[in-house]
Amino acid sequence: MIESAKIRHLTEHDLDHLVKLHTHVFEGYIGVRLGQKYVHKSLQWFIKDEKSICLGAWHCDQLVGYVFGSPVGYNYLLSRHLLIHAIRGILSHPQVLLNSNTFHQMVSRFRFLVFPVPQVFDDISLPGPVFSLVGIGVDYEIRGHGIGRKLVDQYCQLVTQRQFRSIRLSVYRNNQSAIGLYRSMSWHSYSHPSNPMLVYYAKELW
Ligand SMILES: CC(C)(COP(=O)(O)OP(=O)(O)OC[C@H]1O[C@@H](n2cnc3c(N)ncnc32)[C@H](O)[C@@H]1OP(=O)(O)O)[C@@H](O)C(=O)NCCC(=O)NCCS
Numbered sequence: 001m002i003e004s005a006k007i008r009h010l011t012e013h014d015l016d017h018l019v020k021l022h023t024h025v026f027e028g029y030i031g032v033r034l035g036q037k038y039v040h041k042s043l044q045w046f047i048k049d050e051k052s053i054c055l056g057a058w059h060c061d062q063l064v065g066y067v068f069g070s071p072v073g074y075n076y077l078l079s080r081h082l083l084i085h086a087i088r089g090i091l092s093h094p095q096v097l098l099n100s101n102t103f104h105q106m107v108s109r110f111r112f113l114v115f116p117v118p119q120v121f122d123d124i125s126l127p128g129p130v131f132s133l134v135g136i137g138v139d140y141e142i143r144g145h146g147i148g149r150k151l152v153d154q155y156c157q158l159v160t161q162r163q164f165r166s167i168r169l170s171v172y173r174n175n176q177s178a179i180g181l182y183r184s185m186s187w188h189s190y191s192h193p194s195n196p197m198l199v200y201y202a203k204e205l206w
Contacts, residue, residue: 005147007154010047010054010066017063018043018056025137030105033096034089041085045078046070046134053131053158057138057147065138067151071164072130079109101197126166126202131159133169136178148181160205168202 010018019040026032032039046052046068057065070078086109089096096102133155138147159167170192171178179189182201192198 005057005059005064005145005150007055007057007150010056010068012044012047014056014063015040015044015047018047018054018066021063021066021139022135022137025139026135030096030102033093033099033102034086035093038082038085038089042078042082043068045081049074053155055151055155055158057151059142059147062139064142065136065147065151067133067136067155069132069134069155069169072132072168074132074134076112079112126168127204128166129164130166130168131162131164133167143177149185152181152185156203156205165206166202166204168200170198170200172197173199 019036022043023032023036023039031042043054047054049070052068052070052074054068055066056063086106090106097106133152136148136151138151156167169182171182173179173196179199179201183189185203187201187203190200190202192200
């Protein structure tokens, strides 16, 4: 554990650092492939949204890790907010649509905007209210030193203080490091009802 790493809430002043780190950590993922502007707008939404939580880990004045999320149900509002930026991102990076996984994700996001359905786990029931962990990342150079665990731990404490009973997230099945982290913190896995590439992890907080 890097004892000197400090965790604190992120503000709009930290946005440029956050965008840079997120872009680095999630290079190749759909959001990042839509361009810096799209990443900026999506992370800014979480920072400005009162119900969301955004934490950063700082080491030697550098942002080396972050975690953010919102109460379950956030994604309709977020998708609406991002629609115009997603369209601009596609127009300026049309090559993103050549990837079939990306293409299907974009179609399902647009479909969700037109026909919103409640965000639920089809096959598990968690005590509510439920909070979502939407994103977490640690700089490559500093992984394996306990920053991810510290971020999740403090995030869960804040979520508990807000009286949420459970927390959940979805992750790609092949993401060994993230799955290792959630398992090591006693989260439980649940199969995803519609996407075999994804798996849910969840934990009851109290
Ligand atoms: C997942 C991630 C945040 C972990 O951050 P980290 O600071 O390296 O994690 P920690 O050092 O706190 O590790 C905590 C535990 O996670 C597990 N873990 C971490 N890296 C692992 C790996 N590569 N393989 C398997 N388990 C791993 C271990 O159980 C570890 O505990 P241990 O060190 O006592 O064995 C980091 O790897 C990352 O940024 N990945 C890319 C972004 C990402 O995939 N985010 C998740 C999307 S859902």
